[in-house]
Amino acid sequence: MIELTEGALPVECELTTEQVAALVTARAVRVGPGPRAGLWKVRDNGYVGAAVIGGVEVRITPKTPVDRVFFLLGYARRPRGWRQEEVNAGEHAELLPALAHAYAMAADRALRQGVLQGYLEMEEALPVIRGRIREADQLRRRYGLPLPVEVRYDDYTVDIAENRLLLAASARLLRLPGLAVQTRKTLRHVIARLAGVTALVPGRPLPAWLSSRINTRYHTALGLAELVLRGASYELDDGTAVRVNGLLVEMWRVFEDFVTVALTEALRPHGGRSELQDKRHHLDHGQRVLLKPDLVRYVVDAGGKEIPAAVVDSKYKISAGPGGHGADLYQMLAYCTALGLERGHLVYAKGEAEPYRHVVRGAGIEIAQHAIDLTLQPADLLGAIERLAGSIIRSDGDRELESCRSW
Template sequence: MSLPSDTRVADVVKLREYETSPRPVALNVAEVSVLRGLPGGRLGLTPSDEPGCYLLQATSWVGAVVLPRLTIQILPKVQDLRTVLTMFTSGAGLVEWGTDGAAYDQSDLVEGVAGLLLRTTNGATRRGLVHGYRAANERLPVIRGRMDVQQLAARPWDSWPVPCRFDDFTADIPENRILLAAVRHVLRWPVGPVLRRMAGELLQRLEGVGDSPVAMTEYDLIRRTPLNQHYQPALTLARLVLEGFGLTQGAGGLTAQTFLVDMNKLFEKWIGDELRARLYPTIEVVEQMAVPLSVSPAVTMNPDLVFLRGTKTVFVADVKYKLTGGGLGRTSDYYQLLAYTTALRLRRGMLIYCRADLAPDRVITVVGGNQRLHTHPMDLSGSPEVVAEALDALAESIRKLT
């Protein structure tokens, strides 16, 4: 059976979250192996009635999968790319968007994130790279620091060049190695000439910084200091880029480049960061705090957000990215929130949803316990300014309930 012309060659397939491709896509054996090898069910494949053709099912993971013959773009449901990129910058306090919304409409998520990273890295490093001291052991023709007595004692016949131990003041430190790794990742993508030129300039600026095979591990070891404070937004974005970018090996030597981000986790982190900034200093927002559910044997839970006044827990909230079509919270979500309010001995709690097709009931009262479980939908369909107002309203609602 010959393939229809619209499925024989598919250079770019665009899907939105949880969407299934409207037509089957022709894939060879190697491509199927690569896509099925994506971890964690990031993309679903279902064989169609057409031999060698598959329906693609997107999940909550957005971004792109680039094969030599095919690019699969998974777009967020949020229409304004500026709002999605704002989620990436949550807690970092950066990015002022221009007024040209059309420029964002013409960009995809991957290029948007790449541009955001490069601009932020350029801003952090344009006045010079942060330097630090690094312990070094080298053999030198003149003594620097102190002689390595242990080496001299072990090999007294090998005394020149002199083994020395010293602290080297260098730009080759974890902060710069992480930025370098992220910029190199961006250059592997088919980004536009402006971004490629910016990435090339940053590579020249980072010349002398070594490559790190364990950039993510180094990130976790960095301590924030006054010296690297201005690096923090760029490092935060670099971590997201390093987590999202990856290479997937497939059959027949085929390699796919991927950049995929879980909107569930991104939305949860963004809500937590934004509420923390708005409720500080009267209310502290703690994410994923361990809460005991039972006495013995010990069973713990981790609510998305716990709100504290001083040392007293005053409120709890669970963040859900996807809402049921009818606009109501899922029954299981109410069960989960009820468990949190009961274990924390609270009279109120809140489910924060991304958006609703229909307005859900704002509060239900639990039979028997009389806990009041509130529901607050966050509509992300407007401009970043409108979304910021919605976040203000959410914070004010929580402040009144506590």
């Protein structure tokens, strides 16, 4: 087992050639040669969680408190419905045991009032008529015979999307290592309560569910269940999907999703419209170089035309290389140039960069560098995002920078 901490120094460990090849292929960690043959240096590669890769169990502890990671994940998915007080990570410092504990408690709490039931559309061949006859299927499959009857009807059952997600997440967590005895006991109890629910087919998309008053008590458990199930796979830079026997979370994606979603909510009262991952802009007239800023805010000008008013890009870590965050500045300069803006905004996690304002020589463009402290309590963290939104709205660069420094 290899135990790592996000952003910490590499750990030296003995690995076989096959194990090194598996770790390098998965890209969940970075592997480099050690001081002697057979000894390797292993460090994190932007992921946190736990997984078994090539027979090696890897555990990566996030540098951000686990309960704060839960908040970032949950808020990005449901900014207006995430209830942090219902997510209890217990005393666990590692992501996987903490997530399993929080999910088990939430699922058990959701099922205490009974298993949720709902209507499910069924299509079957029955000896009696129930619901509506599927006439086309009856003629095609039964060749004019009166029985059985091809029918479609609504069945009131526990076999609905919400319960299928809870069953799948519970079963998956039970297969993973490192869970506390009490957590495993609670998960088994949850599975027993979900008798009659169909297991999900591996590899198929997760079933969709709609938030409603009826399933309110399920909301927190369902949010955590989706984190468990989506954390079982991730995509490499080339788009290749990789399945892992564990749960890994990309912290840069968590940070990016939270900043853009929370900033969209904070900008909403100021009017305009925010577009996430805007792919409508190119750097060149030939439209061969696609630009994809994390957030572009649009407003309507005096002529009734929608125009870009602000551009924001989030960066969880300083770019690697001798230029440090130089590559980030060049990227933002390209965004501002293509969008016709005089100011752009880079948002970092505090500790990776400090607030600063860069003035580009000969271009008349300013790039404001902001820093968000992820260790803040949720309410204070959202307050920092609101102040960031206010600084983006204001056109006075000096006041904007002063607001950044006040954090």
